Amino acid sequence: MKIIADDKIPFLNGVFENICEINYLPGAQITNEVLKDADALITRTRTKCNQNSLQGSCVKMIASATIGFDHIDTKYCEDNDIKWTNAPGCNAESVKQYIASVFGMLVIEKGWILKGKKIAVVGVGNVGSRIAKLSEALGMHVYKVDPPRARAEKDEQFYELKEIVGDMDIVTFHTPLNKEGDDKTYHLCNDELLSMMKETTLVINSSRGEVIDGNALKKALAEEQMAAAVLDVWEKEPEIDKELMNKVWLATPHIAGYSLDGKANGTMMSVQAISREFNLGLDDWEPNNIPLPKKNAIDIDCTFLSDEQVLANTFVQTYAIKEDDIRLRMKTNEFEKQRGNYPIRREFKAFEVNLHKGNDEQISLLKSVGFENVTRT
Numbered sequence: 001m002k003i004i005a006d007d008k009i010p011f012l013n014g015v016f017e018n019i020c021e022i023n024y025l026p027g028a029q030i031t032n033e034v035l036k037d038a039d040a041l042i043t044r045t046r047t048k049c050n051q052n053s054l055q056g057s058c059v060k061m062i063a064s065a066t067i068g069f070d071h072i073d074t075k076y077c078e079d080n081d082i083k084w085t086n087a088p089g090c091n092a093e094s095v096k097q098y099i100a101s102v103f104g105m106l107v108i109e110k111g112w113i114l115k116g117k118k119i120a121v122v123g124v125g126n127v128g129s130r131i132a133k134l135s136e137a138l139g140m141h142v143y144k145v146d147p148p149r150a151r152a153e154k155d156e157q158f159y160e161l162k163e164i165v166g167d168m169d170i171v172t173f174h175t176p177l178n179k180e181g182d183d184k185t186y187h188l189c190n191d192e193l194l195s196m197m198k199e200t201t202l203v204i205n206s207s208r209g210e211v212i213d214g215n216a217l218k219k220a221l222a223e224e225q226m227a228a229a230v231l232d233v234w235e236k237e238p239e240i241d242k243e244l245m246n247k248v249w250l251a252t253p254h255i256a257g258y259s260l261d262g263k264a265n266g267t268m269m270s271v272q273a274i275s276r277e278f279n280l281g282l283d284d285w286e287p288n289n290i291p292l293p294k295k296n297a298i299d300i301d302c303t304f305l306s307d308e309q310v311l312a313n314t315f316v317q318t319y320a321i322k323e324d325d326i327r328l329r330m331k332t333n334e335f336e337k338q339r340g341n342y343p344i345r346r347e348f349k350a351f352e353v354n355l356h357k358g359n360d361e362q363i364s365l366l367k368s369v370g371f372e373n374v375t376r377t
Protein backbone atom coordinates (compact mmCIF):
# COMPACT_ATOMS: atom_id res chain seq x y z
CA MET A 1 0.00 0.00 0.00
CA LYS A 2 1.19 3.52 -0.78
CA ILE A 3 0.16 6.79 0.88
CA ILE A 4 0.93 10.28 -0.36
CA ALA A 5 0.85 12.87 2.42
CA ASP A 6 1.17 16.64 2.54
CA ASP A 7 4.54 17.42 4.13
CA LYS A 8 3.10 20.20 6.31
CA ILE A 9 0.86 17.88 8.33
CA PRO A 10 2.52 17.64 11.74
CA PHE A 11 2.91 14.51 13.90
CA LEU A 12 2.62 12.21 10.86
CA ASN A 13 6.28 11.32 10.40
CA GLY A 14 6.95 7.74 11.57
CA VAL A 15 3.32 6.73 12.00
CA PHE A 16 2.87 4.64 8.83
CA GLU A 17 6.51 3.91 7.96
CA ASN A 18 6.54 0.32 9.32
CA ILE A 19 3.20 -0.56 7.76
CA CYS A 20 3.30 0.79 4.22
CA GLU A 21 5.09 3.13 1.84
CA ILE A 22 4.46 6.81 2.53
CA ASN A 23 5.80 9.79 0.59
CA TYR A 24 5.59 13.39 1.80
CA LEU A 25 5.23 16.28 -0.63
CA PRO A 26 4.27 19.98 -0.56
CA GLY A 27 0.52 20.30 -1.13
CA ALA A 28 0.85 22.11 -4.46
CA GLN A 29 3.12 19.34 -5.79
CA ILE A 30 0.60 16.57 -5.25
CA THR A 31 -0.37 16.14 -8.89
CA ASN A 32 -2.03 13.48 -11.00
CA GLU A 33 1.40 12.07 -11.86
CA VAL A 34 2.30 11.71 -8.18
CA LEU A 35 -1.04 10.11 -7.29
CA LYS A 36 -1.01 7.57 -10.12
CA ASP A 37 0.07 4.58 -8.00
CA ALA A 38 -1.10 5.86 -4.59
CA ASP A 39 -3.87 4.13 -2.64
CA ALA A 40 -4.55 6.93 -0.19
CA LEU A 41 -3.95 10.65 0.17
CA ILE A 42 -3.61 12.54 3.45
CA THR A 43 -4.10 16.16 2.58
CA ARG A 44 -4.84 19.77 3.57
CA THR A 45 -6.62 22.63 1.86
CA ARG A 46 -3.67 23.23 -0.48
CA THR A 47 -4.28 20.25 -2.79
CA LYS A 48 -7.25 20.39 -5.15
CA CYS A 49 -8.71 16.89 -5.10
CA ASN A 50 -10.66 16.75 -8.34
CA GLN A 51 -10.77 15.10 -11.74
CA ASN A 52 -7.49 16.77 -12.75
CA SER A 53 -5.55 15.31 -9.86
CA LEU A 54 -7.40 12.00 -9.43
CA GLN A 55 -8.37 10.73 -12.86
CA GLY A 56 -6.69 7.41 -13.67
CA SER A 57 -5.07 7.18 -10.23
CA CYS A 58 -5.38 4.24 -7.81
CA VAL A 59 -6.53 6.52 -4.95
CA LYS A 60 -9.31 4.87 -2.97
CA MET A 61 -9.40 7.25 -0.05
CA ILE A 62 -8.67 10.89 0.73
CA ALA A 63 -8.38 12.04 4.34
CA SER A 64 -8.16 15.78 4.83
CA ALA A 65 -6.74 16.92 8.16
CA THR A 66 -8.92 20.05 7.99
CA ILE A 67 -12.46 21.11 8.82
CA GLY A 68 -13.25 22.68 5.44
CA PHE A 69 -13.47 20.38 2.43
CA ASP A 70 -14.15 22.78 -0.42
CA HIS A 71 -10.82 21.65 -1.94
CA ILE A 72 -12.35 18.20 -2.49
CA ASP A 73 -14.69 17.63 -5.43
CA THR A 74 -16.97 15.41 -3.40
CA LYS A 75 -19.24 14.58 -6.34
CA TYR A 76 -16.28 13.40 -8.42
CA CYS A 77 -15.12 11.26 -5.48
CA GLU A 78 -18.55 9.78 -4.89
CA ASP A 79 -19.06 9.06 -8.61
CA ASN A 80 -15.66 7.37 -8.76
CA ASP A 81 -15.82 5.32 -5.54
CA ILE A 82 -13.18 7.38 -3.80
CA LYS A 83 -13.94 7.65 -0.09
CA TRP A 84 -13.18 10.97 1.53
CA THR A 85 -13.12 12.29 5.08
CA ASN A 86 -12.41 15.62 6.69
CA ALA A 87 -11.76 16.33 10.37
CA PRO A 88 -14.93 17.97 11.70
CA GLY A 89 -14.31 20.33 14.59
CA CYS A 90 -10.58 19.55 14.76
CA ASN A 91 -9.46 23.16 15.05
CA ALA A 92 -12.71 24.81 16.17
CA GLU A 93 -11.18 25.74 19.57
CA SER A 94 -8.33 27.40 17.73
CA VAL A 95 -10.69 29.56 15.66
CA LYS A 96 -12.45 30.42 18.92
CA GLN A 97 -9.12 31.56 20.36
CA TYR A 98 -8.54 33.67 17.22
CA ILE A 99 -11.92 35.40 17.61
CA ALA A 100 -11.28 35.81 21.35
CA SER A 101 -8.06 37.61 20.49
CA VAL A 102 -10.02 39.91 18.15
CA PHE A 103 -12.42 40.62 21.04
CA GLY A 104 -9.41 41.26 23.27
CA MET A 105 -8.05 43.78 20.77
CA LEU A 106 -11.42 45.52 20.53
CA VAL A 107 -11.31 46.08 24.29
CA ILE A 108 -7.60 46.89 24.62
CA GLU A 109 -6.82 48.77 21.41
CA LYS A 110 -10.19 50.21 20.38
CA GLY A 111 -11.62 50.77 23.87
CA TRP A 112 -14.86 48.91 23.10
CA ILE A 113 -17.11 47.73 25.88
CA LEU A 114 -18.33 44.38 24.61
CA LYS A 115 -21.09 43.89 27.17
CA GLY A 116 -24.41 44.70 25.50
CA LYS A 117 -23.02 44.69 21.95
CA LYS A 118 -24.95 42.79 19.28
CA ILE A 119 -23.16 40.10 17.31
CA ALA A 120 -24.43 38.06 14.36
CA VAL A 121 -22.82 34.61 14.21
CA VAL A 122 -23.31 33.41 10.66
CA GLY A 123 -22.95 29.62 10.54
CA VAL A 124 -23.50 28.00 13.93
CA GLY A 125 -21.70 24.69 13.64
CA ASN A 126 -18.60 23.51 15.49
CA VAL A 127 -16.93 26.92 15.28
CA GLY A 128 -19.96 29.24 15.33
CA SER A 129 -21.50 27.59 18.40
CA ARG A 130 -18.24 28.18 20.28
CA ILE A 131 -18.19 31.83 19.18
CA ALA A 132 -21.79 32.22 20.32
CA LYS A 133 -20.91 30.83 23.76
CA LEU A 134 -17.81 33.00 24.03
CA SER A 135 -19.78 36.10 23.05
CA GLU A 136 -22.49 35.30 25.58
CA ALA A 137 -19.85 34.92 28.31
CA LEU A 138 -18.74 38.47 27.47
CA GLY A 139 -22.30 39.75 27.86
CA MET A 140 -23.00 40.27 24.15
CA HIS A 141 -26.40 39.70 22.56
CA VAL A 142 -25.96 36.85 20.11
CA TYR A 143 -28.01 36.54 16.92
CA LYS A 144 -27.56 33.11 15.35
CA VAL A 145 -27.89 32.83 11.58
CA ASP A 146 -27.93 29.31 10.13
CA PRO A 147 -30.65 28.54 7.57
CA PRO A 148 -29.89 24.78 7.34
CA ARG A 149 -30.16 24.44 11.12
CA ALA A 150 -33.18 26.74 11.23
CA ARG A 151 -34.98 24.40 8.83
CA ALA A 152 -33.97 21.27 10.74
CA GLU A 153 -34.51 22.44 14.32
CA LYS A 154 -37.53 23.82 16.04
CA ASP A 155 -36.21 24.50 19.53
CA GLU A 156 -33.32 26.88 18.77
CA GLN A 157 -33.86 30.49 17.73
CA PHE A 158 -32.31 31.57 14.45
CA TYR A 159 -32.52 34.85 12.52
CA GLU A 160 -32.52 35.88 8.87
CA LEU A 161 -29.22 37.69 8.21
CA LYS A 162 -30.74 40.49 6.11
CA GLU A 163 -33.38 41.19 8.75
CA ILE A 164 -30.89 41.79 11.56
CA VAL A 165 -27.67 42.92 9.89
CA GLY A 166 -28.54 46.63 10.09
CA ASP A 167 -28.61 46.44 13.87
CA MET A 168 -25.37 44.50 14.47
CA ASP A 169 -22.13 45.77 16.01
CA ILE A 170 -20.22 42.69 14.85
CA VAL A 171 -20.95 40.23 12.02
CA THR A 172 -18.73 37.13 12.03
CA PHE A 173 -18.76 34.41 9.35
CA HIS A 174 -18.34 30.70 10.16
CA THR A 175 -19.97 28.95 7.22
CA PRO A 176 -18.51 26.45 4.78
CA LEU A 177 -17.90 27.70 1.23
CA ASN A 178 -21.01 26.59 -0.67
CA LYS A 179 -20.57 27.57 -4.30
CA GLU A 180 -24.20 26.95 -5.23
CA GLY A 181 -27.58 25.81 -3.95
CA ASP A 182 -30.14 27.17 -1.49
CA ASP A 183 -27.46 27.67 1.14
CA LYS A 184 -24.93 29.26 -1.18
CA THR A 185 -22.32 31.20 0.77
CA TYR A 186 -20.17 32.39 -2.16
CA HIS A 187 -20.24 36.22 -1.81
CA LEU A 188 -22.85 35.93 0.93
CA CYS A 189 -21.37 39.18 2.21
CA ASN A 190 -21.73 41.41 -0.84
CA ASP A 191 -22.51 45.02 -1.80
CA GLU A 192 -26.12 44.69 -0.72
CA LEU A 193 -25.37 43.21 2.72
CA LEU A 194 -22.54 45.64 3.42
CA SER A 195 -24.76 48.61 2.48
CA MET A 196 -27.29 47.47 5.11
CA MET A 197 -24.73 47.61 7.95
CA LYS A 198 -24.33 50.44 10.46
CA GLU A 199 -21.29 52.64 9.93
CA THR A 200 -19.91 51.30 13.22
CA THR A 201 -20.13 47.60 12.31
CA LEU A 202 -17.10 45.29 12.41
CA VAL A 203 -17.04 42.38 9.96
CA ILE A 204 -14.91 39.30 10.71
CA ASN A 205 -14.20 36.50 8.25
CA SER A 206 -12.36 33.35 9.31
CA SER A 207 -14.37 30.96 7.12
CA ARG A 208 -13.32 31.05 3.46
CA GLY A 209 -12.22 34.12 1.48
CA GLU A 210 -14.93 33.74 -1.16
CA VAL A 211 -17.70 34.10 1.44
CA ILE A 212 -17.02 37.87 1.22
CA ASP A 213 -16.89 39.77 -2.06
CA GLY A 214 -13.49 41.42 -1.57
CA ASN A 215 -14.15 44.27 -4.00
CA ALA A 216 -17.44 45.09 -2.30
CA LEU A 217 -15.72 45.06 1.11
CA LYS A 218 -12.95 47.32 -0.17
CA LYS A 219 -15.53 49.79 -1.44
CA ALA A 220 -17.59 49.64 1.77
CA LEU A 221 -14.47 50.32 3.86
CA ALA A 222 -13.34 53.16 1.56
CA GLU A 223 -16.78 54.77 1.69
CA GLU A 224 -17.09 54.14 5.45
CA GLN A 225 -20.37 52.28 5.01
CA MET A 226 -19.19 50.10 7.88
CA ALA A 227 -16.35 50.56 10.35
CA ALA A 228 -13.72 47.86 10.03
CA ALA A 229 -12.89 44.32 9.00
CA VAL A 230 -10.77 41.45 10.30
CA LEU A 231 -9.78 38.96 7.62
CA ASP A 232 -8.03 35.64 8.08
CA VAL A 233 -9.15 34.25 4.74
CA TRP A 234 -8.95 35.87 1.33
CA GLU A 235 -10.23 35.42 -2.17
CA LYS A 236 -7.47 33.98 -4.34
CA GLU A 237 -5.11 33.44 -1.39
CA PRO A 238 -2.12 33.22 -1.21
CA GLU A 239 -2.11 36.02 -3.87
CA ILE A 240 -4.15 38.42 -1.77
CA ASP A 241 -5.52 41.86 -2.65
CA LYS A 242 -3.03 44.22 -0.99
CA GLU A 243 -5.33 47.24 -1.38
CA LEU A 244 -7.94 45.37 0.62
CA MET A 245 -5.36 44.30 3.19
CA ASN A 246 -4.34 47.93 3.68
CA LYS A 247 -7.95 48.83 4.47
CA VAL A 248 -8.68 46.07 6.99
CA TRP A 249 -7.99 46.48 10.68
CA LEU A 250 -6.45 43.04 11.32
CA ALA A 251 -5.10 40.87 8.50
CA THR A 252 -3.81 37.33 8.98
CA PRO A 253 -2.69 34.56 6.58
CA HIS A 254 -5.38 31.89 7.08
CA ILE A 255 -4.10 30.74 10.44
CA ALA A 256 -7.19 31.02 12.65
CA GLY A 257 -7.22 27.23 12.97
CA TYR A 258 -3.47 26.89 13.41
CA SER A 259 -3.15 25.87 17.06
CA LEU A 260 -0.99 22.79 17.49
CA ASP A 261 -3.90 21.19 19.35
CA GLY A 262 -6.10 21.69 16.27
CA LYS A 263 -3.44 20.30 13.96
CA ALA A 264 -2.88 17.30 16.22
CA ASN A 265 -6.62 16.58 16.18
CA GLY A 266 -6.69 16.84 12.37
CA THR A 267 -3.76 14.43 12.00
CA MET A 268 -5.26 12.01 14.51
CA MET A 269 -8.65 11.94 12.79
CA SER A 270 -7.02 11.40 9.38
CA VAL A 271 -4.71 8.59 10.55
CA GLN A 272 -7.58 6.82 12.28
CA ALA A 273 -9.84 7.16 9.23
CA ILE A 274 -7.18 5.70 6.90
CA SER A 275 -6.49 2.94 9.41
CA ARG A 276 -10.17 1.98 9.65
CA GLU A 277 -10.53 1.91 5.87
CA PHE A 278 -7.41 -0.18 5.17
CA ASN A 279 -7.28 -2.17 8.44
CA LEU A 280 -3.90 -0.85 9.49
CA GLY A 281 -4.25 -1.29 13.25
CA LEU A 282 -3.97 2.43 14.01
CA ASP A 283 -7.64 3.00 14.89
CA ASP A 284 -6.72 4.40 18.32
CA TRP A 285 -3.57 6.26 17.31
CA GLU A 286 -3.08 9.72 18.74
CA PRO A 287 -0.16 12.15 18.77
CA ASN A 288 1.56 12.75 22.08
CA ASN A 289 3.98 15.28 23.51
CA ILE A 290 2.45 18.29 21.83
CA PRO A 291 5.00 21.05 22.58
CA LEU A 292 4.07 23.93 24.85
CA PRO A 293 4.71 27.58 23.99
CA LYS A 294 7.68 29.28 25.72
CA LYS A 295 5.37 30.98 28.17
CA ASN A 296 2.29 29.05 29.20
CA ALA A 297 1.87 30.65 32.64
CA ILE A 298 -0.08 33.90 32.54
CA ASP A 299 -0.23 36.36 35.42
CA ILE A 300 -2.83 39.12 35.21
CA ASP A 301 -2.90 42.01 37.66
CA CYS A 302 -6.63 42.63 37.98
CA THR A 303 -6.36 45.61 40.34
CA PHE A 304 -7.74 48.25 37.98
CA LEU A 305 -9.39 45.98 35.42
CA SER A 306 -13.06 45.29 34.72
CA ASP A 307 -14.08 41.64 34.25
CA GLU A 308 -14.11 42.24 30.51
CA GLN A 309 -10.59 43.67 30.58
CA VAL A 310 -9.38 40.67 32.57
CA LEU A 311 -10.73 38.33 29.89
CA ALA A 312 -9.40 40.52 27.06
CA ASN A 313 -5.89 40.58 28.51
CA THR A 314 -5.92 36.83 29.13
CA PHE A 315 -7.07 36.08 25.57
CA VAL A 316 -4.34 38.14 23.89
CA GLN A 317 -1.67 36.65 26.15
CA THR A 318 -2.52 33.15 24.91
CA TYR A 319 -2.54 34.33 21.30
CA ALA A 320 -1.52 37.79 20.08
CA ILE A 321 -3.29 38.23 16.75
CA LYS A 322 -1.40 41.49 16.23
CA GLU A 323 1.86 39.56 15.74
CA ASP A 324 0.37 37.62 12.83
CA ASP A 325 -1.05 40.86 11.42
CA ILE A 326 2.33 42.64 11.56
CA ARG A 327 4.14 39.67 9.98
CA LEU A 328 1.69 39.56 7.08
CA ARG A 329 1.84 43.30 6.43
CA MET A 330 5.65 43.29 6.50
CA LYS A 331 5.99 40.36 4.09
CA THR A 332 2.69 39.95 2.30
CA ASN A 333 4.25 37.85 -0.47
CA GLU A 334 5.25 35.29 2.14
CA PHE A 335 1.63 34.37 2.94
CA GLU A 336 2.18 30.65 2.37
CA LYS A 337 5.65 30.64 3.93
CA GLN A 338 4.25 32.19 7.11
CA ARG A 339 1.63 29.45 7.26
CA GLY A 340 4.28 26.77 6.71
CA ASN A 341 6.56 28.14 9.47
CA TYR A 342 3.85 29.05 11.92
CA PRO A 343 5.01 29.46 15.56
CA ILE A 344 3.83 27.11 18.30
CA ARG A 345 0.39 28.15 19.43
CA ARG A 346 -1.63 26.32 22.07
CA GLU A 347 -5.29 26.61 22.99
CA PHE A 348 -6.72 27.97 26.25
CA LYS A 349 -6.60 24.63 28.05
CA ALA A 350 -2.79 24.51 27.81
CA PHE A 351 -2.36 27.70 29.88
CA GLU A 352 -2.10 28.27 33.61
CA VAL A 353 -3.70 31.58 34.49
CA ASN A 354 -3.21 33.36 37.77
CA LEU A 355 -5.41 36.37 38.55
CA HIS A 356 -3.61 38.67 40.96
CA LYS A 357 -6.33 40.38 43.02
CA GLY A 358 -8.92 38.70 40.81
CA ASN A 359 -12.33 37.46 41.93
CA ASP A 360 -14.42 34.29 41.73
CA GLU A 361 -16.60 35.69 38.96
CA GLN A 362 -13.53 36.24 36.76
CA ILE A 363 -12.32 32.70 37.45
CA SER A 364 -15.68 31.25 36.56
CA LEU A 365 -15.89 33.36 33.37
CA LEU A 366 -12.47 32.14 32.24
CA LYS A 367 -13.42 28.54 33.01
CA SER A 368 -16.68 28.93 31.10
CA VAL A 369 -14.76 29.86 27.93
CA GLY A 370 -12.32 26.94 28.12
CA PHE A 371 -9.48 27.74 30.55
CA GLU A 372 -8.93 24.75 32.81
CA ASN A 373 -6.22 26.01 35.17
CA VAL A 374 -7.17 29.33 36.77
CA THR A 375 -6.14 30.46 40.23
CA ARG A 376 -6.11 33.74 42.13
CA THR A 377 -3.74 35.22 44.63
Ligand SMILES: NC(=O)C1=CN([C@@H]2O[C@H](COP(=O)(O)OP(=O)(O)OC[C@H]3O[C@@H](n4cnc5c(N)ncnc54)[C@H](O)[C@@H]3O)[C@@H](O)[C@H]2O)C=CC1
Nearest residue numbers: 068123124125126127146148174175176183206207256257
Ligand atom coordinates in the same frame (compact mmCIF):
# COMPACT_ATOMS: atom_id res chain seq x y z
N1 LIG B 1 -9.61 30.13 8.96
C1 LIG B 1 -9.38 28.91 9.37
O1 LIG B 1 -8.25 28.58 9.74
C2 LIG B 1 -10.48 27.91 9.45
C3 LIG B 1 -11.60 28.04 8.67
N2 LIG B 1 -12.63 27.14 8.78
C4 LIG B 1 -13.82 27.35 7.96
O2 LIG B 1 -14.92 27.53 8.83
C5 LIG B 1 -16.03 26.79 8.34
C6 LIG B 1 -16.96 26.42 9.47
O3 LIG B 1 -16.36 25.46 10.31
P1 LIG B 1 -17.24 24.57 11.29
O4 LIG B 1 -18.06 25.41 12.18
O5 LIG B 1 -16.33 23.62 11.95
O6 LIG B 1 -18.19 23.83 10.26
P2 LIG B 1 -19.56 23.12 10.58
O7 LIG B 1 -19.87 22.29 9.40
O8 LIG B 1 -19.53 22.48 11.92
O9 LIG B 1 -20.61 24.33 10.66
C7 LIG B 1 -20.96 25.11 9.58
C8 LIG B 1 -22.35 25.66 9.82
O10 LIG B 1 -22.66 26.58 8.77
C9 LIG B 1 -24.03 26.40 8.46
N3 LIG B 1 -24.37 26.94 7.16
C10 LIG B 1 -24.29 26.33 5.94
N4 LIG B 1 -24.71 27.17 4.97
C11 LIG B 1 -25.03 28.33 5.58
C12 LIG B 1 -25.52 29.58 5.10
N5 LIG B 1 -25.78 29.79 3.81
N6 LIG B 1 -25.72 30.57 6.00
C13 LIG B 1 -25.48 30.37 7.31
N7 LIG B 1 -25.06 29.19 7.81
C14 LIG B 1 -24.81 28.19 6.96
C15 LIG B 1 -24.24 24.91 8.59
O11 LIG B 1 -25.62 24.59 8.74
C16 LIG B 1 -23.43 24.59 9.82
O12 LIG B 1 -24.19 24.65 11.00
C17 LIG B 1 -15.37 25.59 7.63
O13 LIG B 1 -16.22 25.07 6.61
C18 LIG B 1 -14.12 26.16 7.06
O14 LIG B 1 -14.34 26.61 5.75
C19 LIG B 1 -12.56 26.09 9.65
C20 LIG B 1 -11.46 25.91 10.42
C21 LIG B 1 -10.31 26.77 10.37
Ligand SMILES: O=C(O)C(=O)[C@H](O)COP(=O)(O)O
Nearest residue numbers: 044045046066067068257258
Ligand atom coordinates in the same frame (compact mmCIF):
# COMPACT_ATOMS: atom_id res chain seq x y z
O1 LIG C 1 -9.51 23.37 8.84
C1 LIG C 1 -9.75 24.20 7.95
O2 LIG C 1 -10.79 24.18 7.27
C2 LIG C 1 -8.77 25.25 7.65
O3 LIG C 1 -9.05 26.23 7.04
C3 LIG C 1 -7.40 25.00 8.13
O4 LIG C 1 -7.04 25.65 9.27
C4 LIG C 1 -6.42 25.24 7.02
O5 LIG C 1 -5.48 24.29 7.19
P1 LIG C 1 -4.36 23.91 6.13
O6 LIG C 1 -4.98 23.41 4.91
O7 LIG C 1 -3.53 25.10 5.90
O8 LIG C 1 -3.64 22.86 6.88
